[in-house]
Amino acid sequence: MLRLGHRPDALIEVLHTVQQSFGYLDDDALRYVSTSLHVPLSKAYGVATFYSLFTLRPQGEHTCVVCTGTACHIKGSTMILNRIRSRFGIGPKQTTADNQISLLTARCLGACSIAPAVVYDGEAKGKQAPDDVIARLEEW
Amino acid sequence: MTDLVTTDGVPGAREADVDKPVRRSRRMTGPQVVGHARATAAVCQAAGCLSAQSDQVFEEITAQLIADGVTDVAVKRVGCLGLCAAGPLVEVPETGELFRQVSPDDVSDLVTRLKDAKPVETKPALEPFFSRQHRVVLENCGKVDPENIDDYVSRKGYRGLTRAVTELTPQQVIDEISKSGLRGRGGAGYPTGLKWATVAKQPSGEKYVVCNADEGDPGAFMDRSVLESDPYRVLEGMAIAAYAVGASHGYVYCRAEYPLAVQRLKAAIHRAEKAGYLGAAIAQSTFKFTVELRLGAGAFVCGEETALIASIQGGRGTPVPRPPFPAASGLRGKPTLINNVESFASVPVILREGGEAYAQVGVGKSRGTKVFALAGRIVNGGLIEVPLGIKLRDVIFDIGGGVPDGRKFKAVQTGGPSGGCIPEDLLDMSVDYESLLAAGSFMGSGGMIVMDDTSCMVDVARYFMDFCREESCGKCVPCRVGTTELHMMLTKITEGRATLADLVQLESVAAMVRDTSLCGLGQGAPNPVFSTLRYFRDEYLAHIVDHVCPAGVCALSGGESVA
Numbered sequence: 044m045l046r047l048g049h050r051p052d053a054l055i056e057v058l059h060t061v062q063q064s065f066g067y068l069d070d071d072a073l074r075y076v077s078t079s080l081h082v083p084l085s086k087a088y089g090v091a092t093f094y095s096l097f098t099l100r101p102q103g104e105h106t107c108v109v110c111t112g113t114a115c116h117i118k119g120s121t122m123i124l125n126r127i128r129s130r131f132g133i134g135p136k137q138t139t140a141d142n143q144i145s146l147l148t149a150r151c152l153g154a155c156s157i158a159p160a161v162v163y164d165g166e167a168k169g170k171q172a173p174d175d176v177i178a179r180l181e182e183w
Numbered sequence: 184m185t186d187l188v189t190t191d192g193v194p195g196a197r198e199a200d201v202d203k204p205v206r207r208s209r210r211m212t213g214p215q216v217v218g219h220a221r222a223t224a225a226v227c228q229a230a231g232c233l234s235a236q237s238d239q240v241f242e243e244i245t246a247q248l249i250a251d252g253v254t255d256v257a258v259k260r261v262g263c264l265g266l267c268a269a270g271p272l273v274e275v276p277e278t279g280e281l282f283r284q285v286s287p288d289d290v291s292d293l294v295t296r297l298k299d300a301k302p303v304e305t306k307p308a309l310e311p312f313f314s315r316q317h318r319v320v321l322e323n324c325g326k327v328d329p330e331n332i333d334d335y336v337s338r339k340g341y342r343g344l345t346r347a348v349t350e351l352t353p354q355q356v357i358d359e360i361s362k363s364g365l366r367g368r369g370g371a372g373y374p375t376g377l378k379w380a381t382v383a384k385q386p387s388g389e390k391y392v393v394c395n396a397d398e399g400d401p402g403a404f405m406d407r408s409v410l411e412s413d414p415y416r417v418l419e420g421m422a423i424a425a426y427a428v429g430a431s432h433g434y435v436y437c438r439a440e441y442p443l444a445v446q447r448l449k450a451a452i453h454r455a456e457k458a459g460y461l462g463a464a465i466a467q468s469t470f471k472f473t474v475e476l477r478l479g480a481g482a483f484v485c486g487e488e489t490a491l492i493a494s495i496q497g498g499r500g501t502p503v504p505r506p507p508f509p510a511a512s513g514l515r516g517k518p519t520l521i522n523n524v525e526s527f528a529s530v531p532v533i534l535r536e537g538g539e540a541y542a543q544v545g546v547g548k549s550r551g552t553k554v555f556a557l558a559g560r561i562v563n564g565g566l567i568e569v570p571l572g573i574k575l576r577d578v579i580f581d582i583g584g585g586v587p588d589g590r591k592f593k594a595v596q597t598g599g600p601s602g603g604c605i606p607e608d609l610l611d612m613s614v615d616y617e618s619l620l621a622a623g624s625f626m627g628s629g630g631m632i633v634m635d636d637t638s639c640m641v642d643v644a645r646y647f648m649d650f651c652r653e654e655s656c657g658k659c660v661p662c663r664v665g666t667t668e669l670h671m672m673l674t675k676i677t678e679g680r681a682t683l684a685d686l687v688q689l690e691s692v693a694a695m696v697r698d699t700s701l702c703g704l705g706q707g708a709p710n711p712v713f714s715t716l717r718y719f720r721d722e723y724l725a726h727i728v729d730h731v732c733p734a735g736v737c738a739l740s741g742g743e744s745v746a
Contacts, residue, residue: 054497055480059439086498093499093656094480096439113402113596113632114558116646150483150650152440153404155556155630156267156564157231167234169270 051082054090058097067098095150103138103145105183107176108162112151115159119173123159124148126173131180143183213241213258214248220257222300224293227272227325229263229411230443231404231565237271239287244273247294256297262412264325266312268564274325279306311581312563317544317570319552320528324412324566329447332454335415341460343534347423348468351534356427357383360530362538364550369395369486369523370598370627371703372549372616378520381510382428385518392425392433392472393514395491395523396448399438399483400599401650403630405554406524408566410437410444413528414451415460418474420527422465423534425472428520433472436491438479448476483600483654487702488513488521490656501658502702523628525554546572549615559596559632562587569614576610579633590635594718598627600647600654601707603714604640623714625707639736640719641726644711645673651708662705665696669712676723679730679739686723690716 057080061072068091077087091097107127111120124135127146131139138145154160157169161176168175226232226241245258264272269283273293278300282293308314318324327334335341347356361376382390394417398406410417421433435452437445452474455461463471477495484490485500492514494500513519529551533541542550549571555578558564562584569578579585579595586592594604603624605612612618616626634643652666672689675681693709700706716723725731730739 050497052495052497055494056478056497059478059480082497089499090497094482096481111401113599113630113646114564116401117559117632117634117638117643149440150399150481150654151401151403152230153398153407154231154234155402155404155558155632156566157234157270158558160234167230169231169234 049080051080054080054082054087055094058087058091062097067101069099103142105143105164106145106147106162107180108147108149108152109135109176110152110154110158110160110162111148112153112155112158114155115151118158120159123161123171123173123176126177127180130177144180213245214253214256216254216257218255221255221302222275222277222297223257223259224297225259225261225264225274225276225325227262227264227270227274228260228329229267229408230441231263231267232270232272233443235271235284236287237285240271240273240285240290243287243290244294244297247290248297251294251298253298256300260328260330261326262324262329263321263408263566265316265321265567266563266565268562275300276326277302279303279309312565312567312584315569315573315577315582316567317552318568319532319541319544320409320416320525320554321413321566321568322532323416324408327413329412329414330450330454332415332451332458332460335413336458339535340415340531341419341466343531344419344422344426344460345466347534348426348466348470353383353427353429356423356534359538360427360533363529363533363541364538364545364548365526365529365533365541366549366616367522368525368529368553368628370601370625370629372626375522375526378510378522379424379427381508382430382518382520385511387429389432389515389517390428390430391514391517391519392421392428392430393491393495393519393521394421394433394435394527395486395488395521396435396437396441396444397479397486397491398441398524398628399486399654400628400630402556402558402596402632403599403628404556404558405566405629407441407444408556409524409528409554410441411447414444414447415455416528416531417448417524418451418455418461420522420530421474422461422472423530424520424522424527426470428518430520431471431473433474434477434495434514435474436477436479436485436495438485439481445476445478452476482656483650484656484702484704487704490702491521492519499656501656502704504701525629544570546613546615547617549617553614553626553629555629555631557583557631557633560586560590560635560637561633571615572613574610575605575612575614578614578631579610583633586633586635590637593634593636593638594640596624596632596634596643596711597630598625598707598710599630600650601625601703601710602627603710604634604643604718605714606718623710623717625710637734637736639677639732639734640715640722641673641677641732642734642736644715645670645677647711648673648708651704655704655708659699659701659705661696661699662701662708665692665700665705666708668692669696669709673712676726677732677737677739679726679737681727683727686727
């Protein structure tokens with residue numbers, strides 16, 4: 044926040060930093076950010092809920108992001124999501140009951156020529172078959 | 184190990200010069216080269232190849248060369264080599280060889296080859312994927328080290344900017360751009376020269392230059408590749424624009440989904456400042472220009488210029504009605520020039536070679552070249568740049584190598600969620616702004632997704648509507664409610680529950696959403712529906728009347744279902 048000079052227009056950058064540090068944005072964090080940047084809490088909350096990369100809930104130990112861009116869609120990302128649902132019982136934006144795996148979807152990671160793409164804990168992998176994904180998630 | 188990398192006699196960048204903002208830990212330099220390098224292994228370090236461990240390939244080749252005491256072979260990190268589907272890629276420019284699918288576990292063949300590789304006079308004939316392309320924006324892509332500014336300068340980098348600020352007046356720069364016929368490469372095709380002139384005409388005072396790097400179209404990765412492979416080019420284009428319109432501060436608004444592009448941009452801004460190509464007294468003149476990077480947070484609508492401005496100011500990305508256009512009243516109410524990455528990346532060449540030279544290529548009102556991202560059911564998926572006016576068939580079958588597995592080509596989708604699907608009988612059309620619009624599609628930012636007979640066109644229309652429904656900012660009713668309604672109707676069709684009356688209603692609601700939405704997102708959202716209805720109405724009818732999905736994608740409740 045210091046780096047960005049407590050400017051109200053730095054709200055999105057600051058929220059990124061907070062989320063990187065704590066994993067998600069809880070009420071205390073939002074209150075603190077809104078006071079520090081002199082923006083209304085309603086605006087901080089509005090921005091945090093408007094953008095899909097911000098999350099207000101804690102994530103599981105591991106995150107799996109399945110790309111659902113056009114190229115991945117026609118190459119079977121829906122099948123991957125269906126398999127994950129039947130194996131682990133979670134859909135997009137959900138976390139398994141043991142808090143191990145959070146499933147997320149992304150609207151195109153720009154890795155279209157190696158579709159379908161999946162990101163495991165920040166590590167992107169291309170040309171993933173449903174079996175690859177399940178095998179990888181079972182390791183977690 | 185030394186911190187000097189030397190390739191092709193280019194004075195190496197001292198890694199120690201580059202500090203804090205970039206994580207240096209993972210960057211390892213190539214082997215020490217004595218004198219001229221006899222051969223170079225250019226290892227692709229763009230996101231596609233990186234996801235297949237091309238960073239380890241780099242380290243493995245380096246380690247083996249060092250272990251074997253080789254001192255006349257350089258290893259270099261470069262940006263996207265283009266043929267992303269066959270990554271990780273390693274090119275040896277001296278011999279014209281391209282190694283595909285190089286595994287980090289087995290680089291010994293490659294290393295053996297490197298040890299006796301000699302520069303050849305006549306390089307092997309290029310395959311059509313490369314020979315049919317015309318590289319202007321991508322001229323350095325896969326050639327320069329994206330983190331090394333000296334490498335960029337050695338390939339004629341910053342000559343355009345230097346010429347602009349030392350030899351030309353701002354008006355002459357704008358004239359040069361107008362002569363080139365460059366149009367907005369973000370898709371809408373607004374003449375760039377005219378846009379610059381409008382901003383330049385505003386009363387002097389604070390003005391801004393904004394680079395739209397919020398490449399939100401699913402299935403498009405041109406801007407990402409340019410930023411990852413040649414970031415200085417974009418910064419140079421922005422600086423030229425700032426000089427022309429009289430701005431001294433600029434922003435790059437980049438989506439957070441591209442961490443590598445963000446990292447390289449940050450590094451590039453920092454190094455360009457140190458080298459005197461950004462900041463005060465650019466190229467020893469009185470012109471000053473600074474650039475700040477702003478991150479998106481996952482909202483497609485922020486590609487719309489007024490929404491993008493709202494987002495840069497830290498707010499929700501909701502558009503406002505135009506006029507006033509950002510050229511008159513944009514960021515913080517000041518005149519603001521907004522162009523996308525590819526438009527800015529075209530500018531340095533125009534200033535360096537002249538507008539007329541750039542306009543030599545192209546057709547009709549579409550001059551120059553366009554970068555496309557080829558993906559989907561296609562053999563040579565990757566990043567390409569072609570002259571405008573090329574036949575669509577040549578792009579897909581010559582460059583792209585056609586559809587794999589002996590399947591039949593069905594359609595190519597261009598223009599993202601605001602675009603349309605072009606069927607096989609229109610493949611001989613020319614790729615330019617007007618022809619694509621006439622065919623019911625849209626140039627868009629340059630994603631081209633090829634589909635074969637395993638894709639259901641109703642499902643594709645439903646997919647894009649689902650996208651627009653989720654990404655609608657919710658400000659205006661036609662888009663917020665209309666896209667949801669349209670998505671429900673399309674779902675009904677794909678589930679085999681629809682009647683012919685639903686089809687009539689689908690068309691009328693789609694027309695309403697197109698005509699009454701506030702911004703481009705809503706206005707363009709029905710386009711995939713219109714284009715699939717225009718060319719593939721029989722597929723809609725098959726779902727509704729016969730309860731069959733011809734491609735076997737949709738699970739229909741009535742009749743036979745395949746999926």
